[in-house]
Amino acid sequence: MSTRTVLHDADIARALTRIAHEILESNRGPEGLVLLGIPTRGVTLAHRLAALIERFGGRPVPVGSLDVTMYRDDLAQHPTRAPRPTDIPAEGIDGRTVVLVDDVLFSGRSIRAALDALNDIGRPAAVRLAILVDRGHRELPIRPDFVGKNLPSARSERVNVRLAEVDGEEHVSIEGGE
Template sequence: MGTRTVLEGAEISRALTRISHEIIESNKGVDGLVLVGIPTRGSSLAHRIAATISRIEGADVPVGSLDVTMYRDDLAHQPTRAPQPTDMPVGGVDGATVVLVDDVLFSGRTVRAALDAVNDHGRPRAVRLASLIDRGHRELPIRADFIGKNLPSAKHERISVRLEEHDGVDEVTISDASGEAGA
């Protein structure tokens, strides 16, 4: 199959703009809203969404970053990466509507870990989930509230999100990764 590009820069930008509008509408504005990205690319996406919301609403939205590595229940089965810094907004998450932001929603295990991690930082009023890509194959009863693109894929395929901040280009690709763990 090789590798094929399924989203390019302009399409990613439009998806994030749509997600930003949906978050504002769902929250009825930006009061009490906090965005928390899941490193690495989820954090960059959270900052982009916050910038878009700021342009739309004329108000800043607090943004944090929440590493979930040590909260995962599949560390024995997944290759581990070095933990990334957790940087919660100064106002915290107590009583806020927290929107967790991740690049790819797959099994749901990263989001489950993020829910545990958020609870260690306070008690939000509500927690929502925004994901650039939803590829299906859930192992847990978790769904995204805001989705950039539904991208049904085979379990053996790999979805790669590359962002300017980390990779020098904005694109989402799908490739045959038989024998490798998915995104």
């Protein structure tokens, strides 16, 4: 099975810098923002984005994590998923602009689950979606607001995001497809 690297560490850093600027521009600054990462790598990306937004926007942005495991519609096919902690910042999400952050957008089912989970937590003023890699193949009408890289891929291929904090290495690769 072949594997090819499509984003290196510098490419990921550039993509996140661009996304941070786009979030700030879209929101007209950092006020009222909350970033919620979807475990595992979405949480890491949310923390990186928050640091960049603080650097460019001059104010810290609350960051948390949103576990979507129990809201997924595929638990019957993947029953071994272990729930991860949901950590909502003390400021909460009511009346704020929540930016959901994840590494790869594929079918859209994780994001649908995240929207259901958010609904149980509070009522944000708006919800936006920031994705490092959009690989297509949507099954639901979900579209990201901020994308690091559009990466068309075959359904038979697997997109792997590796981040230094989680994996000890940093790159995005595509494997399979033969």
